[in-house]
Amino acid sequence: MQETGPLQETGAANAAEPAETRPLLLVRRDGNLRLIHAADARALARGLAPGQRLADALACVPEALVEAADPAGDLAALHQLAHWATRFSPHAAADAPDGILADITGCAHLWGGEANLLRDALARLRRQGFAARGAIAGTIGAAWACARFGGEESILPPGSVAAALEALPVRALRLDDATAAALDRLGLRRIGALYPLPRADIVQRFGPALLTRLDQALGQAAETLSPLLPQPDHRVSLVFAEPIATPEQVALAAGNLLKRLLADLVTRDLGLRRLGLVLHRLDDTAPGCIIGTAQPSQDEKHLLKLLLEKAEALDPGPGIERMSLAALATQPMARRQAEMMGRALGEMADIAPLIDRLGNRFGAQAIARPEAIAGHLPERAVAFVPPLQKRAADWQADLPPRPIRLLSPPEPIDAMAPVPDDPPLSFRWRHVLHRVARAEGPERLRPEWWQAADDAAETRDYYRVEIEDGRRFWLYRSGLYQAGRGQAGRVQPGRQTPPRWFLHGIFA
Amino acid sequence: MKQRQAPPQPEKPDPAERPGLAALRRRIGLLERGATADAGTTAGMATLNWGVAAIDRHLPAGGLELGALHEFAGADGDLEEAGLAAGIVMRLLGRAQVARPGQTLWVATQRDLYARALPQGGCDPARLVHLLTRRNEETLWALEEALRVPGLCLLVGEVGPLDLTQSRRLQLAAEKSGVPACIIRRGRSAARMRTWLAQPIAAQTRWRIQPQPSAALSSATNRQATLPGPARWQIELTRCRGGRPGHWLLEETEHGWREATLSLPLSAALAERPLVAPPDAGDGPLAGNGPLAGNGRGERRRTG
Numbered sequence: 124m125q126e127t128g129p130l131q132e133t134g135a136a137n138a139a140e141p142a143e144t145r146p147l148l149l150v151r152r153d154g155n156l157r158l159i160h161a162a163d164a165r166a167l168a169r170g171l172a173p174g175q176r177l178a179d180a181l182a183c184v185p186e187a188l189v190e191a192a193d194p195a196g197d198l199a200a201l202h203q204l205a206h207w208a209t210r211f212s213p214h215a216a217a218d219a220p221d222g223i224l225a226d227i228t229g230c231a232h233l234w235g236g237e238a239n240l241l242r243d244a245l246a247r248l249r250r251q252g253f254a255a256r257g258a259i260a261g262t263i264g265a266a267w268a269c270a271r272f273g274g275e276e277s278i279l280p281p282g283s284v285a286a287a288l289e290a291l292p293v294r295a296l297r298l299d300d301a302t303a304a305a306l307d308r309l310g311l312r313r314i315g316a317l318y319p320l321p322r323a324d325i326v327q328r329f330g331p332a333l334l335t336r337l338d339q340a341l342g343q344a345a346e347t348l349s350p351l352l353p354q355p356d357h358r359v360s361l362v363f364a365e366p367i368a369t370p371e372q373v374a375l376a377a378g379n380l381l382k383r384l385l386a387d388l389v390t391r392d393l394g395l396r397r398l399g400l401v402l403h404r405l406d407d408t409a410p411g412c413i414i415g416t417a418q419p420s421q422d423e424k425h426l427l428k429l430l431l432e433k434a435e436a437l438d439p440g441p442g443i444e445r446m447s448l449a450a451l452a453t454q455p456m457a458r459r460q461a462e463m464m465g466r467a468l469g470e471m472a473d474i475a476p477l478i479d480r481l482g483n484r485f486g487a488q489a490i491a492r493p494e495a496i497a498g499h500l501p502e503r504a505v506a507f508v509p510p511l512q513k514r515a516a517d518w519q520a521d522l523p524p525r526p527i528r529l530l531s532p533p534e535p536i537d538a539m540a541p542v543p544d545d546p547p548l549s550f551r552w553r554h555v556l557h558r559v560a561r562a563e564g565p566e567r568l569r570p571e572w573w574q575a576a577d578d579a580a581e582t583r584d585y586y587r588v589e590i591e592d593g594r595r596f597w598l599y600r601s602g603l604y605q606a607g608r609g610q611a612g613r614v615q616p617g618r619q620t621p622p623r624w625f626l627h628g629i630f631a
Numbered sequence: 632m633k634q635r636q637a638p639p640q641p642e643k644p645d646p647a648e649r650p651g652l653a654a655l656r657r658r659i660g661l662l663e664r665g666a667t668a669d670a671g672t673t674a675g676m677a678t679l680n681w682g683v684a685a686i687d688r689h690l691p692a693g694g695l696e697l698g699a700l701h702e703f704a705g706a707d708g709d710l711e712e713a714g715l716a717a718g719i720v721m722r723l724l725g726r727a728q729v730a731r732p733g734q735t736l737w738v739a740t741q742r743d744l745y746a747r748a749l750p751q752g753g754c755d756p757a758r759l760v761h762l763l764t765r766r767n768e769e770t771l772w773a774l775e776e777a778l779r780v781p782g783l784c785l786l787v788g789e790v791g792p793l794d795l796t797q798s799r800r801l802q803l804a805a806e807k808s809g810v811p812a813c814i815i816r817r818g819r820s821a822a823r824m825r826t827w828l829a830q831p832i833a834a835q836t837r838w839r840i841q842p843q844p845s846a847a848l849s850s851a852t853n854r855q856a857t858l859p860g861p862a863r864w865q866i867e868l869t870r871c872r873g874g875r876p877g878h879w880l881l882e883e884t885e886h887g888w889r890e891a892t893l894s895l896p897l898s899a900a901l902a903e904r905p906l907v908a909p910p911d912a913g914d915g916p917l918a919g920n921g922p923l924a925g926n927g928r929g930e931r932r933r934t935g
Contacts, residue, residue, distance in 0.1 A: 473782035474734050474760070481762055481773055489763040493746030493756045505746045510760045518750040527721060527752070528712045529745035555708075560844060561859040589859040593842030594708060594715070628745060629709070630862065631718015631752070 146184055149192040150177050160192035164254065194220075206362065206445070211244055214350050222270070224263060226348050241276055260284060263348065264340030268295030268314075285341055289315030296336040302329055314340075356393075357450040359383045366405050366442025373402070373439065373446070374431050380448040381427050388453060394419020397452035400430055402437055403445040410437045415487065416479045417511045419454040425476040429483050478510050495519065499571050500583070501529060501627065523566050524587060526597045526628025538598065538624035546586040547598065552626050557590040564588075565600075587630065597628035656691065656873070679727050679785075679811050683881065683890050686866070690836070691874040695723070698809040699835035700802045704816040706841045710824045713789065713817040715840040715864065717744065718752065720787055720813045722887060725753025727785040727811065734782070738762045738773045739789035739817075753887060758784065767791040771801070778804035778812060786812040791827075798832035828869075835872050841865035843880060863891055 146166035150157050157177040166187060171180050181187060198219060205217035211234075214226035227240060234240035237259050248255035258269035260279040268288055269277045272295040279287050288295065291314050293306045306329070311317060317325065317337055325334050338344035359380050367373065377400060388395065396419055401411035412433040420426060482490045491507035495516045498504040538547035546562035564586030583599040590596070601623045678694030680687050687694045695701050705715040724735055735758055737744060742763050749756045764770045767790060774788040778801060786805075793814065805812045814834065818824045828839070845860035861883040868877045882891035 474736070474780055477736070477777055477780045477783075478760065480776060485762065485764055485769065485773070490760060491763075492760050493744075493749070495746070495756070501745070501747065507742065507761060514757055518747070518756055522747065522751070524751060525747040526714070526745055527718045527748045528714045528743050530712075531743060561857050563858050587859060589845060591844065592706070592708065593844040593863060594706070595842075595859065595862065629712045629714035631714055631721060631748070 146171070146187045148177070148180060148187050148189050150189055151192040151194070160194075203362075206360070208244075211240060214348060216348055216350050218267070222267065224266075224348055227259070237278055238276075241278060245276060260287075262340055262342045263346050264297065264336060265342070267297060268340060271295060285318070288340060289313065289318070293317070296333070296340055298333065298336060302333055305329060306333075356453050357384055357387055358447060359387075359449075360445060360447030362445045363443065366444050368439040368442045370435065373434060373437075373443065374427075376446050377430055377434060377448065378423075378427050380446060381423055381430065384448055384450060385421055385423055385426075388450065389421055392456050393450075393453040394421050394456040395426060395450055395452075396420075396454050397450075398426060398430060399449045399451045400434055400437075401447050401449070402434075402439065402443045403447070404440045405442045405444055412437060413451065414479075414483050416475070417482060417509070418475050419456050420475070420479070421456060422476065425479065429479055432480070433483065475511070499568055501525070501568065502531060503570075524630065526595075527631040528629040530627055530629075533599070533625035533627040536598065536624050536626045538600075540600070540624075544584075546588055547624065550588075550598065550624065550626070552596075557596075559588045560591050562586050562588040568599075585627070595630035596626055597630065599625050599627055601625060679723060679730070681723070682726055682887055683879065685890050686868075686877075686879055689868070689874065689877050690871065695811060696835050697811045698806045700798060700805055700812050700814060700833065702814045702816060702832065702834040702837040704824070704828055704837075704839050706839075707821045707824075709840075709842070710817065710821055711819050712743065713815050715842060716815045716817075716838075717789075718748075718862075719838070719840050719864065719866070720815055721749060721752040721754055723813065724759075724785050724787065726887070728753075728755055728758055731784045733758075733784035735759045735785045735787065736762060736777045736783055737787040737789075738764060738770050738777070740764050740767065740770060740791075741789070771797050774812065774814075775800055775804050778808055778810055781808040781810065783808075783810045786810055787815065788812065789815045789817045791816070791818050793827065793830075793832055795831055795833060798834060802833040802835070834870070836868060836874075837870040839867040839869050841867065846882075864888075 144165070146169055147163040148159050148166055148171065149161040151160040152158075159171060159173050159175045159177060159180055161173055162171045166180075166184065169184050171184060171187070177189065181189075198217075201217045201219060201221070201223070205215050205223050208215040208223045208225050212225040212227045212230045216224050218224045227237070231237040231240050234243055241257050241259055245255050245257050256270050256275050258266045258273055258277045258279070260266035260269055260277075261281055261284055265279055265284045265288060268291050269279060272291045273287070277287070292312060293314055293316075294303050296314060298306070306312070314337075317333075322334060325337075335344055339346045361376050361380055363376070367376065380400075381398075384398075385395075395416060397413060397415050399411055399413045404410070412430075414426075414429045414433055416426070416429070478490055487509070490510055492510045492512070494506050494508045494512075494514070495518045496504060496506050497516065534552065536550045536552045538550040540547040544565065546564055547559055549556060549558045551557070565584035566586075567582060567584050569582045581602045583601055585597060585599040588596055588598055678687075678690075678692045678696055680694040690696075703716040703720055704710075705713045709715045728735070737759055739761070740763070742761060744761060746756045746759075749759065762773055764773055770788055770790055771793070774786060774790075777783060777786050793816075798814075801812060801814075816824065816827060818827065828837075841864065843863035843865050845863050863880060863882045866879045866881050868874075870876065880891045881888045
């Protein structure tokens with residue numbers, strides 16, 4: 124783990140060198156007291172220090188320029204700077220109140236070595252007006268210590284951490300004030316003084332925190348860097364110099380981001396399955412949207428169209444200062460395979476962009492392909508599956524005729540059937556009486572034996588009937604005729620209920 | 632309702648009969664509409680045929696034009712489910728799938744299309760994608776989007792209200808991509824449907840499907856005499872751009888349909904059938920004797 128170091132001083136007020144040479148003080152309120160929050164180099168040189176009362180400071184340096192401190196603004200600026208620092212490593216994080224940590228493992232060679240990287244980073248920060256110091260070390264703790272208490276640009280080669288930290292004050296171990304004061308009282312002022320102490324005594328005397336910090340600095344305990352944002356596979360972002368708000372600008376920026384993201388993915392042969400767009404607004408809210416594709420895609424035009432359709436609904440509010448686009452899910456592109464697998468998949472690939480658009484608009488459930496399943500009951504013999512799902516079963520061609528419309532649920536009808544096994548002579552459906560001219564049946568369909576005996580689980584006798592005007596319907600009688608029933612389905616007193624008739628389908 | 636014994640009008644030469652002229656007309660029409668002249672022919676066929684000579688000859692393009700909107704509506708009792716219209720479209724889809732590559736998109740606000748019927752109607756369900764929308768406007772939006780994609784075999788939409796502007800948008804999109812679109816009209820109320828069907832829309836053809844009682848399978852036993860025979864439909868072309876209305880009686884066959892009024896000896900059972908015609912069966916033997924015969928009696932109502 125390597126790390127670039129912190130900024131010596133906080134935030135916004137330091138960003139610009141005052142034109143005049145007066146010392147600058149930032150002041151915060153603490154109850155009725157006004158305390159110095161931060162002081163610039165000139166003020167420090169005059170003996171002022173953070174924490175001092177403003178009244179005392181002004182007594183010493185009456186010409187000092189006083190501004191109100193803005194800790195929240197500083198923190199925001201620091202985060203912004205952390206985002207900026209991702210130019211050196213994707214793994215960068217703000218280290219409040221005044222530092223930025225970056226894991227530069229594997230990044231240094233891009234700058235021609237660690238020394239060049241550190242020099243470049245510090246130079247860029249100073250050009251922006253920050254008073255910056257930095258260090259590169261094998262552990263977060265060591266880098267933190269060297270950046271603040273070591274030289275301006277210190278690089279610790281591997282193995283030299285303990286030696287380098289030896290001479291630094293114990294505060295360099297990121298200790299709280301109480302621990303630092305206690306160590307100071309005991310004369311333990313240098314980190315090196317802690318090395319020979321028995322570990323058990325340190326814990327007993329100062330609690331486990333000190334030992335943990337020491338171990339972390341020396342690389343004997345693990346410490347991880349939590350990056351700014353959860354790291355998706357691939358993410359690109361764009362920070363705007365001026366906030367943008369119009370849909371055209373958003374579209375342009377999104378196109379730009381997508382192009383960059385795809386350029387990266389194309390080299391890895393990855394296609395996008397899910398893509399997330401986040402708009403960071405000026406008012407610290409971040410509306411976003413996610414689009415999905417049915418199959419991995421690298422098609423910039425298509426993806427952008429999908430993205431913008433969703434992004435239209437996002438409110439830019441007072442303006443967008445930053446946009447980021449993340450590949451939330453990627454998949455190896457199967458284009459070459461699709462070609463080899465022949466027509467079926469290739470054909471589907473033609474309309475995959477259309478499927479994506481419709482799926483994103485109407486929901487993934489809305490677009491589906493019928494699939495035959497081996498259910499006995501008609502409504503269980505077909506399922507709708509995602510359109511690009513592989514075909515599982517073949518369609519039986521030898522079934523008796525099936526209706527083009529299947530009513531769900533089947534609609535109860537009043538049917539007149541003369542003999543137990545005969546089709547009805549007439550039936551009433553939706554308040555209209557239909558006389559049956561011709562009929563065919565029954566076709567007995569039973570639910571699968573392993574299905575629970577629920578309401579739909581009765582045996583059904585299906586009849587294909589043609590009414591007088593030529594329309595054809597698919598009727599069924601639910602349940603079997605049982606002994607003790609009268610003809611025409613009439614119930615004899617005290618017997619079971621008559622069989623129920625349903626209209627289940629309409630033939631073309 | 633179908634008794635139309637109008638005196639035959641003097642027959643004028645039918646331009647659609649002369650293939651050279653018809654092809655030229657078609658090309659001019661396409662050029663006028665700004666479409667590429669071979670938008671349809673690139674897919675391997677110029678039209679979507681019914682496979683019934685009488686109907687195909689009657690249509691100016693020799694079949695249902697690709698890259699155009701075709702409307703199908705059922706009979707009065709069949710408006711809510713539109714089973715008849717869906718069945719006809721399904722069989723046309725089966726023909727389209729043979730002739731054209733690509734997927735079919737079927738857009739509807741209900742998912743009551745029963746896919747088990749598709750193989751029986753000659754369709755390959757594996758080449759069908761169903762899109763469920765929530766409202767009619769969404770269906771129209773989806774149809775228009777889908778019509779912009781040239782790769783589709785056929786586009787089917789179950790549509791309620793459809794006005795001239797909406798249909799024109801669809802028609803224009805279809806012309807651009809060369810994809811044929813079949814619109815199935817579906818609505819709850821018969822009265823409202825009548826208004827919809829009376830409204831002009833920018834479809835190339837408008838069809839009305841009426842059910843017809845089937846001819847019973849003649850057989851020795853009584854019981855089988857009550858079995859339904861092959862399904863029959865009265866196919867009515869109520870409006871056709873550049874053509875005339877007409878109507879035909881079709882009968883289902885194993886592989887599709889045939890014109891029922893031609894006394895082709897298809898099978899002994901059919902040939903010997905007792906004539907079970909509806910009470911007003913005057914229509915049966917007269918209907919669909921080809922385009923010339925259709926001239927005089929062509930229904931001119933609802934020509935939009």
